[in-house]
Amino acid sequence: MAAQAIHKLSARRDKPYIGQFCGSIPDTLLESELFGYKKGAFSGANTDKKGLFEVATGGTFFLDEIGDVSPATQAKLLRVLQNQEIIRLGDTQVKKVDVRIIAATNQDLKQRVIEGKFREDLFYRLNVFPITLPPLRDRRSDILMLARHFIEKNGREATIPPATLNKLVNYHWPGNVRQLENVLQRALILCDGDKLLPEHIILEGVTEEQNFSGTLKEIERAVLLSRLKEFSDNRTQTAKSLGVSVRWVQLKLKEIEENN
Numbered sequence: 001m002a003a004q005a006i007h008k009l010s011a012r013r014d015k016p017y018i019g020q021f022c023g024s025i026p027d028t029l030l031e032s033e034l035f036g037y038k039k040g041a042f043s044g045a046n047t048d049k050k051g052l053f054e055v056a057t058g059g060t061f062f063l064d065e066i067g068d069v070s071p072a073t074q075a076k077l078l079r080v081l082q083n084q085e086i087i088r089l090g091d092t093q094v095k096k097v098d099v100r101i102i103a104a105t106n107q108d109l110k111q112r113v114i115e116g117k118f119r120e121d122l123f124y125r126l127n128v129f130p131i132t133l134p135p136l137r138d139r140r141s142d143i144l145m146l147a148r149h150f151i152e153k154n155g156r157e158a159t160i161p162p163a164t165l166n167k168l169v170n171y172h173w174p175g176n177v178r179q180l181e182n183v184l185q186r187a188l189i190l191c192d193g194d195k196l197l198p199e200h201i202i203l204e205g206v207t208e209e210q211n212f213s214g215t216l217k218e219i220e221r222a223v224l225l226s227r228l229k230e231f232s233d234n235r236t237q238t239a240k241s242l243g244v245s246v247r248w249v250q251l252k253l254k255e256i257e258e259n260n
Contacts, residue, residue: 003060004062018052019061037090039090049088063104065105068105101126140169144165147184150185163198174204235253
């Protein structure tokens with residue numbers, strides 16, 4: 001989305017915007033997509049084909065997960081950045097291209113350079129104007145704004161009460177903004193009113209005790225009963241998982257029974 005915004009706000013906005021995911025794609029397939037190929041370059045190449053760099057000429061080309069590109073493809077990308085030239089697979093003719101390249105990665109490219117897994121010259125050619133997009137957990141103040149945006153995007157009108165917002169803000173969001181959007185889409189399906197309640201927010205990997213907001217004794221009780229259920233009432237395994245003695249578990253259960 002950031003790459004698209006840069007393109008739309010630039011002088012290239014009337015030209016093509018092309019995006020290519022570079023992770024987990026075989027080398028030859030990725031190269032044929034990026035640079036194109038000449039008829040007869042390999043089995044099945046029955047006609048000439050333009051690569052995405054040619055298609056994006058005049059516009060913007062977004063390379064996602066650039067850190068996963070092989071050393072051989074890195075060398076060819078360096079040629080594009082330095083000379084604005086490509087050579088189709090199976091061809092000898094050099095073609096000029098004019099593209100703005102935006103690259104993204106979730107890896108530490110500096111560390112990969114040190115490890116010899118990423119070309120240092122390519123790193124510095126790409127690193128002209130770095131933009132760091134922090135994970136959602138590091139910009140929790142954005143959550144309310146994003147949540148309202150996704151609600152509106154789904155064509156709904158629903159408010160977010162403080163308890164619901166608190167649940168959203170306190171989650172660690174391993175899937176970042178995409179996960180937030182999915183969680184809110186699910187919540188809107190579950191919600192038949194005009195308020196998103198905490199029970200509508202289903203978060204992956206969050207246990208009942210993590211969402212619990214009672215007193216210390218109430219939390220202790222909820223954790224103990226939840227863990228007993230997890231281990232089919234086996235007090236020895238429950239005690240071991242909690243880092244306490246079996247006698248502690250027995251005393252707490254007796255205390256719960258007396259209070260009931």
